[in-house]
Amino acid sequence: MTSLVIAEHDNTSIKAATLNTITAALQCGGDVHVLVAGHNAGAAATAAAQIAGVAKVMHADEAGLAHGLAENVTAQVLSIAAAYSHIVFAATASGKNIAPRVAAKLDVGQVSDITKVLSPDTFERPIYAGNAMATVQATDATKVLTVRTTGFDPAEATGGSAAVDSIAAVAAAASISFLGSEIARNDRPELTSAKIIVSGGRALGSSEKFTEIITPLADKLGAAMGASRAAVDAGYAPNDWQVGQTGKIVAPQLYVACGISGAIQHLAGMKDSKVIVAINKDAEAPIFSVADYGLVADLFVAAPEMTAAL
Template identity: 60%
Template sequence: MTTLLIAEHDNRTLSGETAKALTAAKALGAKVHVLVAGEGASAVASQAAGLDGVAKVLLADGAALAHHLAEPLAALIAELAKSYDAVVGPATASIKNALPRAAALLDVMQVSDVSAVIAPDTFERPIYAGSAVERVRSSDKIKVLTVRTSAFVAAGEAGSPAPIEQVAAAADPAVSRFVSDEVSHSERPDLTGAKIVVSGGRALGSKERFDEVMLPLADKLGAAVGASRAAVDAGYAPNDWQVGQTGKVVAPDLYVACGISGAIQHLAGMKDSKVIVAINKDGDAPILAVADYALVGDVFTLVPELTGKL
């Protein structure tokens, strides 16, 4: 059995999510080939080749793949997948955009957000915002999986790099085109890969108070900043800071939730964190039920005091 793992990258750097998805791919009991699709992405291919458990790296280089548009990437995956038993990718925005299209082209089902590999044809995935776990057995000849990377540890480095093979890009369906992108830049760690995350909720009251209370704490801890959906919807924080079922799923070593009540969709995005600290004035807030440590009180008093003592 051989698995094709789709690499997540920005044409320069391999995402840490790929190494976590590699652990899931290896659990299928198969040889793993990694597909690096992009433009000028040879450095990414070299990084992928250095991961433990990679048998071969396939490098597809072309202008149509430069911006990871879903249609040309899906066409390439579908063409290559016919030689594999499974296609796996981390559940990131770009891969969740492309893999369902590839599955449709292959006329197979996709198993999304896999959190455990039980057997080569049997997987577990969270449902109902993480309040239940579903076990799925697929009878498709080619398994197509997206992986919830917070459930897997990252693969380490190999003793020697795997070979890199050039493959041709598939014909571009030309049904979409890249116009522009707007990327936020920050000196803080990336939210999905950070070891420490501090998140604020609607209780912070305004963007100004959110920044005043949360950002100094994040800077003291060297943490990424997250937010609840309510805080994002209220305009306190940008969309890419949202943690939860409809945002980003995180599992840092330390998660600090400030003024977040703990709606089920938020818990689905952070409950796998190693240590959870909740700061909330409501002693009956749902988030306290999953917290390892709780501070009951006013966030506008407790968070600045905590920041000052760090």
Template identity: 70%
Template structure:
């Protein structure tokens, strides 16, 4: 049977994480469909139809789906679930919100944070903050999977020629409603999709130092801004900057960690980065154990010098 990928989007553009989920789905089944559920999503459905390897795009369009609430979105997924052996979504806030509800309604176990497809019924996922890899085999008739996007290279966003099939929206009980959303506006790349990330930790000492040292370096590199949980908890930056097990999982081409000791919680979120550069005055900091390049130095001196050298 075919696999279904739940597209992640903002009703206007398709999120890059969908491409990673499609890559995982193609390893589960040669036939992959995408569900685009939202409000005014013709452009998203058209973009999804261009993804390489996709057979069909199921479009469900209604105002009630505009805010991607878990309850109405789960109802749409359940209405077509019987035609699929695998249902996948990126392991983002959205995917983690809706798929557990789908799994519960189908009375099957969810396979979370999958990083490798061994076979259509066997998968690998990290446990113990990524220090061990569990191989899990599922005998459920439908596999509900959240995909850790860093584990799969994205498929091509163009080159496909899938058909777009508009389907009627299933009625939802309407027990939840959208109240509001607070977003941090930034011209920088999105953290989970950025090719370069500069992160700051508690070693910076204050939010002012973060802006004084980290932001200019990120500007020079065209990088996204990240932070450790300690820096977020201390109020240096908003919590959507957090990289780690309880934050965002990233795997950029270049990750620069400034004043970050390397607690296991943080390492779980960035150790798959292609090149890791660490700047820390403590030569025994755990971050140096995963870093490709390490600089033992005072960040107050080293970071401005690095920024200046990039001018």
């Protein structure tokens, strides 16, 4: 029994989500191999080999793999899939793009968003926005899994000494090509890997109030900034700040919710945070049901006072 983890990387370093995914793969039993598919990605392959618990790194290098296009990575995974009992992806935008293609081509069912490995063929995953947990048994010979990274501790990035095997790269699909990308630059920590997050809700009323109230508090804490879906839909915050069932799933050490009522969809994205602090003037707001510390107060007064006290 051997698991294959599909690494997410920038052709230089391994992304944090892969470390959590490797932990999940290790719990499936047997050896864990990591596929690094990219272009001039030798540094990423070397980094993958140093991750604790990894037995082997499969390195495929081809220009068509440079940008992680789903069609090309899928073909690369399928070329070696027969050797593995489990094919494991992080439940990120990239993983959710590639995993269903692999499952469909293999004609197997996919088990999505697992949060616990109960046995090599049985997994736990949230349903109904996390209000219930389903136990799912996969009976296919090859299990295709996506991993909710907040459910697993990251593997140690150093301490391993896996061999790096170069494998033949599958030719890039002629029907697709990479035209370009627009990458948002942010000096703050990336939302899904941040240790501290300060989020705002629709109660802030405008993007200017986000800047006036949330930004100084996040600056003092060295935090990433997040938002509820209502705030994003209202145009108060950009889409990539959205936390929740239809946004990003986070589990920081500290989550500060300012003016967020705590709709079920938002709680599904942040309730695994280690410490939750909520500021809301509505004492009956659902956010207080998951908060470790709750402050019933006007956020326009309380948040600046908190910032000044730091």
